[in-house]
Amino acid sequence: MRTPLDHEFVRAAAxxxxxxxxxxxxxxxxEPAGVAHRGLxxxxxxxxxxxxxxxxxxxxxxxAVAAALTHLHALRATQxxxxxxxxxxxxxxxxxxxxxxxxxxxxxxxxxxxxxxxSEVTAAxxxxxxxxxxxxxxGGVHTPNHRWELSAALARLHRSFPDDRLLDRVEQWLAxxxxxxxxxxxxxxxxxxxxxxxNPSLLLLADVLDRPxxxxxxxxxxxxxxxxxxxxxxxxxxLSRRQDQNGPFPLAPYLPHYRLLAIRTGRGDFSRAAHWxxxxxxxxxxxxxxxxxxxxxxxxxxxxxxxxLPRARHIPTARLASRATTTAHSVLYSGSDVPAFRRIRSGxxxxxxxxxxxxxxxxxxxxxxxxxxFDLGPFRxxxxxxxxxxxxxxxxxxxxxxxxxxxxxxxxxxxxYSMADEGRFSAAMAFPDRPQDEVSRTTRIDVELxxxxxxxxxxxxxxxxxWALELTFRPGGVVEGAVPLDDGRWCLTxxxxxxxxxxxxxxxxxxxxxxxxxxxxxxxDVLRYDPxxxxxxxxxxxxxxxxxxxxxxxxxxxxxxxxxxGRPAPAR
Numbered sequence: 001m002r003t004p005l006d007h008e009f010v011r012a013a014a015x016x017x018x019x020x021x022x023x024x025x026x027x028x029x030x031e032p033a034g035v036a037h038r039g040l041x042x043x044x045x046x047x048x049x050x051x052x053x054x055x056x057x058x059x060x061x062x063x064a065v066a067a068a069l070t071h072l073h074a075l076r077a078t079q080x081x082x083x084x085x086x087x088x089x090x091x092x093x094x095x096x097x098x099x100x101x102x103x104x105x106x107x108x109x110x111x112x113x114x115x116x117x118x119s120e121v122t123a124a125x126x127x128x129x130x131x132x133x134x135x136x137x138x139g140g141v142h143t144p145n146h147r148w149e150l151s152a153a154l155a156r157l158h159r160s161f162p163d164d165r166l167l168d169r170v171e172q173w174l175a176x177x178x179x180x181x182x183x184x185x186x187x188x189x190x191x192x193x194x195x196x197x198x199n200p201s202l203l204l205l206a207d208v209l210d211r212p213x214x215x216x217x218x219x220x221x222x223x224x225x226x227x228x229x230x231x232x233x234x235x236x237x238x239l240s241r242r243q244d245q246n247g248p249f250p251l252a253p254y255l256p257h258y259r260l261l262a263i264r265t266g267r268g269d270f271s272r273a274a275h276w277x278x279x280x281x282x283x284x285x286x287x288x289x290x291x292x293x294x295x296x297x298x299x300x301x302x303x304x305x306x307x308x309l310p311r312a313r314h315i316p317t318a319r320l321a322s323r324a325t326t327t328a329h330s331v332l333y334s335g336s337d338v339p340a341f342r343r344i345r346s347g348x349x350x351x352x353x354x355x356x357x358x359x360x361x362x363x364x365x366x367x368x369x370x371x372x373x374f375d376l377g378p379f380r381x382x383x384x385x386x387x388x389x390x391x392x393x394x395x396x397x398x399x400x401x402x403x404x405x406x407x408x409x410x411x412x413x414x415x416x417y418s419m420a421d422e423g424r425f426s427a428a429m430a431f432p433d434r435p436q437d438e439v440s441r442t443t444r445i446d447v448e449l450x451x452x453x454x455x456x457x458x459x460x461x462x463x464x465x466x467w468a469l470e471l472t473f474r475p476g477g478v479v480e481g482a483v484p485l486d487d488g489r490w491c492l493t494x495x496x497x498x499x500x501x502x503x504x505x506x507x508x509x510x511x512x513x514x515x516x517x518x519x520x521x522x523x524x525d526v527l528r529y530d531p532x533x534x535x536x537x538x539x540x541x542x543x544x545x546x547x548x549x550x551x552x553x554x555x556x557x558x559x560x561x562x563x564x565x566g567r568p569a570p571a572r
Contacts, residue, residue: 028066094139095146105156184224268305334381359565360504377532468552515557
């Protein structure tokens with residue numbers, strides 16, 4: 001049964017659109033200097049949606065129409081002879097042009113349904129779409145999500161300008177299969193691209209092509225994402241293979257998808273996520289257009305179900321586990337692609353953070369283990385073994401080699417040996433042809449995700465080399481019990497350390513079970529984070545910022561680390 005209309009949601013969406021569109025309508029003849037083609041198309045779409053919406057201050061505004069035409073002329077000027085758009089790092093990019101064309105086609109639907117007052121706008125949009133069709137029809141892509149963005153643009157073109165060639169091309173892309181795994185994660189495991197590209201594109205394709213299987217894929221991804229929502233209202237990104245893996249991603253961009261499927265399916269957990277996504281207010285100017293293009297969005301959400309606590313989730317395809325209780329929310333991760341590919345690369349999951357812990361306002365953003373072993377970088381587990389409920393083992397073995405002289409039959413009089421990469425560096429040394437002596441080091445971390453935090457047992461074997469455990473706390477709190485090193489850095493020596501934010505705290509206790517004592521604050525050579533040579537060779541880093549507490553020493557070593565969420569004891 002369809003729920004009543006949610007007038008307040010639509011009004012909030014109109015206010016968000018007006019905040020973007022009103023300044024443009026106030027100067028309708030101003031040339032939009034410095035705005036890229038994607039921004040131009042999005043502005044046009046927002047202006048037309050505001051013109052059409054009775055809840056917008058620009059409803060029926062001639063100035064909104066004039067501003068849209070000004071932006072359309074600028075957008076047409078960015079089209080090249082191929083019909084694709086100029087600008088950006090990707091030259092005449094079909095997928096980048098598809099992002100723009102999706103907005104152009106939506107704007108065309110909005111304008112065509114608005115009457116003769118927008119006939120000039122409708123014609124300009126049709127002209128831009130017609131010029132781009134050939135380039136999008138034959139164009140290629142270079143990332144997984146581009147297939148669905150480009151397919152959505154072709155489907156939208158067909159919706160407004162029917163052409164069987166467009167549908168045939170969409171079928172070619174869809175025949176590859178949607179890149180979603182058994183746990184509901186897309187292959188890029190990116191919150192950003194799920195929210196902004198894959199989910200909206202697949203929902204559009206499902207509606208235009210009448211493909212409920214594509215809608216089911218989106219529902220599976222949104223279901224998986226429920227367990228990735230963190231207490232601070234962001235979505236976990238440590239598992240991502242894209243640019244968002246090193247920073248927080250807000251839940252807000254998921255709002256239209258959770259809202260739409262909650263309304264269509266009646267799922268209370270999706271309704272809860274939609275409410276949470278809108279908790280900070282609605283700022284997306286595109287939502288108003290979506291409420292017109294997809295009328296289901298205008299309806300009230302079904303009754304949300306409460307967040308289930310406690311809960312635990314293990315996602316083996318991403319090697320990620322989490323546990324959430326009323327006291328703590330922990331995330332354990334070992335899904336880096338670096339151990340398999342032995343390189344840092346765009347499109348690989350490279351983040352070396354293996355643990356996070358949320359305790360109210362006290363947040364341990366990252367736990368990382370730096371290790372001085374042939375400059376191969378910090379600990380990135382190659383395996384996650386589930387030992388029992390909420391207990392896991394992370395393991396990494398690193399190896400490097402010393403190379404012996406070439407066999408006599410492979411030596412060259414000109415010494416022009418082949419350039420080869422041996423995993424750490426490249427040289428004209430014909431590495432594969434040489435006998436080698438390997439040096440190995442194995443690090444094993446057993447982790448129990450507890451109701452009130454996490455227990456770690458770290459075992460470092462192999463030669464005597466330095467290591468440092470880095471605990472990065474989110475700014476805003478006070479470190480107690482550690483020795484200051486310099487700005488934002490502390491050293492844990494023997495006693496417990498507490499990080500306190502208001503009434504919330506995380507307590508850290510360490511016990512050395514085997515090996516040398518922990519390094520003191522005078523050991524600056526040990527108590528530091530080293531990103532490894534893949535970053536330092538080009539002067540880069542993936543280091544965290546915030547309040548960083550270090551403990552370290554020289555391996556081999558076995559130690560236990562207890563992390564406890566709680567509240568400070570009352571003063572006597």
